[in-house]
Amino acid sequence: MSDRSDHNGAGMKLANGSRVAVVGGGPAGSFFTIFALDLAERTGLELEVDILDPKDFHQAGPAHCNHCGGIVSESLVQILAAEGISIPTTTVHRGIDSYVLHTDAGSVRLETPLQEMRIAAMHRGAGPKGAAVPSGHLGFDGFLQGLAVGKGARLVCDAVAGVEFREGRPELIGRNERYGPYDLVVGAVGLNPHSLKVFENALGRYRRPTAAKAAICEFRLGADSVHRCLGNSMHTFLLNLPHLTCAAVIPKGDYATLVVLGSRVDKTLLQSLLRSPALKALLPDGFVAEEKPACQCLPQLNVQAATHPYADRFVMIGDCGVSKLYK
Incomplete structure (x- = not known):
């Protein structure tokens, strides 16, 4: 593993061709991707964004669901x-x-x-275990993820098991291969304990939310x-x-x-x-x-926010960062 130091902060600003990894393809990750790519387009910035998530939101059952009651508030619908x-x-x-x-x-x-x-x-995934999923039907997470991919993001069906650094930039270690290096890594992993441990190790001072x-x-x-x-x-x-x-x-x-x-x-x-x-x-x-x-x-x-949900080249969002409690 190489030194994670970044030469006095050089290259810490996103520029044309910068690579961004979003770990987690649920609403937090998809919303970040949608709005980041919108903002980049308005400012003339060309970014490469990868969304890494092992779930397939076209499949019914708990293995492909983000485990939530599935209520979207009026305020979010209006936003x-x-x-x-x-x-x-x-x-x-x-x-x-x-x-x-x-x-x-x-x-x-x-x-x-x-x-x-x-x-x-609504259902977060395609539906409960054993449910017949009509052709073209998507749950909330799949719908948002499709919008993010439509904006130009690349969807990578893999789980992140670790982080290493190459010349100060993070690489993500997946089950199948390595990805990166990236200029920015966005953690949107919810409260998945294995993923939270990966980011606690990578960020140093980050500590997961109380749940x-x-x-x-x-x-x-x-x-x-x-x-x-x-x-x-x-x-x-x-x-x-x-x-x-x-x-x-x-x-x-x-x-x-x-x-x-x-x-x-x-x-x-x-x-x-x-x-x-x-x-x-x-x-x-x-x-x-x-x-x-x-x-x-x-x-x-999530009943209490995470501490230090950011570091050089990392930011944690959604439930694994700061989120509405008991939502």
């Missing part, structure tokens, strides 16, 4: 529209017009202004049952159950997505929640707490 980005109707599985808060004492409904359905419920445990379960109820039981509302739960912080049920086409956050998220907590009167009253007749989800994962949620 995207202002930038000329319109989320396709095939990506949005339900427009949300209200929130319903459920507690042990009862429930309250919170309507959006003018009852507009500007909050979007809380979560569980996401996709239950296939059928479109009619989802519409009848959940409507166009996102249902949130603040219940007096051991280890539960909060939970939510989100309607999405044929599926209801259950998101659970707590100090100890395990099968016992999930069963207790599914048996609770508040949640049982919401689910269709015949649904049993022991029913196996069509798809499930145990992700983490």
